[in-house]
Amino acid sequence: MTRRWIWWALAAYAFVAGMILLLPVTYAGIVAWVLVWLREDLGLTGFGGGWVEFAANVLMFLPLGFLLTLLLRHHWYGVALALVLSAGAELAQFLIPSRLPSLRDVLANTLGAAIGAALAWIIVLRRERRERQTDADI
Numbered sequence: 001m002t003r004r005w006i007w008w009a010l011a012a013y014a015f016v017a018g019m020i021l022l023l024p025v026t027y028a029g030i031v032a033w034v035l036v037w038l039r040e041d042l043g044l045t046g047f048g049g050g051w052v053e054f055a056a057n058v059l060m061f062l063p064l065g066f067l068l069t070l071l072l073r074h075h076w077y078g079v080a081l082a083l084v085l086s087a088g089a090e091l092a093q094f095l096i097p098s099r100l101p102s103l104r105d106v107l108a109n110t111l112g113a114a115i116g117a118a119l120a121w122i123i124v125l126r127r128e129r130r131e132r133q134t135d136a137d138i
Contacts, residue, residue, distance in 0.1 A: 006070050006071045009063075010064075013063050017061075028049075031053060035048075035049060038052070054104065054108045057105050057108035059112060061113045062112040062113070062115050063116060064116060065113030066117065066120040068081055069116070070124065075118065075121040076117075078116075079110065082117075083113070087106055089109075090102065090103075090106050
């Protein structure tokens with residue numbers, strides 16, 4: 001049952017992330033809005049558009065690392081696969097006129113996947129520890 005849930009979540013994630021990564025649209029308006037919100041509403045003036053995009057890429061790939069780690073039951077496999085997918089998405093953006101691929105995006109994407117994988121790995125280790133304790137108690 002758990003694996004089926006993970007596959008469905010990965011399919012939904014792939015659809016949404018694919019749309020965000022590969023649609024021929026620019027996200028400058030969203031970045032500008034977030035910058036205004038950070039600066040004017042929260043008083044955080046030290047952030048530029050590059051930091052907003054970096055954080056967005058980290059957040060976008062966090063679920064991928066999380067789900068792949070739960071599925072594959074190994075934290076580095078999910079991060080490595082996320083790195084490959086991120087590089088592939090950035091390479092595909094060379095073909096999209098309004099998109100600008102960058103190595104910084106690959107770094108942010110991989111960092112997000114690594115954070116997601118670390119969170120999932122904590123869950124996996126806790127579950128395994130609990131199962132071992134249950135088996136030892138029997």
